Amino acid sequence: MSIKSAIHNTFTTNKKEDDVKELGRMPSSNSQTACSELGPPDGGFRAWGTVFGCFLMQFCGFGYISSFGVYQDYYTRIYLTNYSPSAISWIGALTSFLAVNVTLISGPLYDRGWFYRLMIVGSLLQSVSLFALSFTKPGQFYLAFIFQGVISGFGMGLTYAPSIAVVSQHFIRRRTLAMSLVTSGTPLGSMIHPIMLNHLLNGTVGFARGIHASAGFVSALLLIACLFMRTRELPVPTASYMVVARKCSREVLFILMTVGSTLFQIGFYFPLFYLQLDSTKHGIDTKFSFYSLVIMNAACFVGRCMTGMVAGYTGVLNLTIASTVACSAIIISMIALTDVASVVVLGLAYGYVSCVYIALIVPLVTELTPNLSELGARMGICFTFTAFSGLLSGPISGALLGSQYRWWIPSLFNGLISLVGSSMFVAMRLVIYRQNKRKPSVADGDT
Incomplete structure (x- = not known):
């Protein structure tokens, strides 16, 4: 067997085992040895x-x-x-x-x-x-x-x-x-x-x-x-793009992830698009309102640098669930935005937890890819659906906001739809749990 084939087989074997195990967990010691030699x-x-x-x-x-x-x-x-x-x-x-x-x-x-x-x-x-x-x-x-x-x-x-x-x-x-x-x-x-x-x-x-x-x-x-x-x-991909698409359409975990990401991101963009306008309309200084987004992105930068280390202990999917639920709660709590202190707290909190989701969506797709030669195609399929979230989020929120700037309506709507999206990730965890129950020998050692 050539080294190229060995690499392909190692990737495929490890990925199939990781799909049944808890997402985001490190490979077993035996697979680590194989990967260190050939991967x-x-x-x-x-x-x-x-x-x-x-x-x-x-x-x-x-x-x-x-x-x-x-x-x-x-x-x-x-x-x-x-x-x-x-x-x-x-x-x-x-x-x-x-x-x-x-x-x-x-x-x-x-x-x-x-x-x-x-x-x-x-x-x-x-x-x-x-x-x-x-x-x-x-x-x-x-x-x-x-x-x-x-x-x-x-x-x-x-x-x-x-x-x-x-x-x-x-x-x-x-x-x-x-x-x-x-x-x-x-x-x-x-x-x-x-x-x-x-x-x-x-x-x-x-x-x-x-x-x-x-x-x-x-x-x-x-x-x-x-x-x-x-x-x-x-390995050069042997399957065509349509073959990969058909495989994805039969994978429950991939479908749940794509639907969950699409729904969640409709609400996800609301603070990014409207936090500055929200703070301005509440009488906060315009110069400070501009830096509200800088505060949010500063917290986001810190959070993303830490996400990889935390995910190594919690698992990719577990941390994704926690971050999406927290984001939904913060979006709803934007109803309480009234002064500088609330802008700072909401900006820091949302910047930190929202970046966790963004940092983990690609590793999550990777964990659900049994053959890494299909990773690009799977990312394209997933992101094609989630792209419409960013396109629709701003206009929907603007229509709900209206000319009278009733902030509680878009805050509540976006928070709830984000929560629905996060429930899809919870469903993924339940599916994996049932798979582990059916294969107790494979799931041994999971925490």
Whole structure:
């Protein structure tokens, strides 16, 4: 048997055992020995260099998308004054939607060994779109929509899923920790990019030169990321994309995870979109309201760095259940937001627990993937459904809020729908428990 086949068999065997056992638990001592000899090294310069490069990809991807609030404010007040805030918001919504939904394309291409091409093309599209955006003139909504909404979103979509999935090639025991460190690039970018753009666009630099500076900064980081990321040889997928989709449609755990994530994320985005507006409408200083999102993302960054270590003890699914239930409770408690203290408490609390879910969703998909050569395709299938959550969340919450700003209605709705989503993860735990009861010999040693 070749080494390549041995790696494939080791991955497949270990993953099938882990699916029946508690999700997120470390492999048994025997499987660890096999993996240490033939599988991922779980460390080393090549592996941690890849983590660093993927971290930068997330920093420049979803970390930059989170800065659209600065663009929304600048476009509405100065640059695109002939267009309504609702129309302008579609630029950011489309960017976020494409960044997730394009994984339906980038996932299967990653499985077929196109990782480097995806990273190069996606990085070039992000860089070119930002530089092109700097040449748009006031009132040219269609150019901003194309460059920032379509091209940039498509480029981020090509890099998003592969830059997380490639970590699974280098780690087994430390996989959740490594993926958590990678996804921590998003909240760090959510802090740095908005502050930088706010000072550039609203300062003396102006729009064109400010975007030039931002584009240069992002392009340099993307170049560094591409130089650091490396792949390991994995089995070439033998199943087509449709075969993988049919397999997923017959897996109860995968269906529950996808439905739960889609429902949960409808409510998940409400604090991200409306915390700043909520604090402003309650008479809190505008400058402090801007930094409310920075406070939230700072807590999110700390939480993501710790998630991987905590998940090693609790299990991926158990920690996902705890984080989603806590998020639902905090969203409902936004009804009580009235002053600076409540904004700080809610921002810190929600930033910390919400990041746990985001950091664990990819490891959860990985745990449910019996053959890692299908990981990209499975991520694409899952994220295709969850992408609609971000697209629908803002408009639904805005409609419920109404012109009279009745905050209790969207807070209650989003909290309850998030709780329904979290119940799907609880159902996953019950299914796994029943599987373990039917196979007591496999479940021995579980806690």
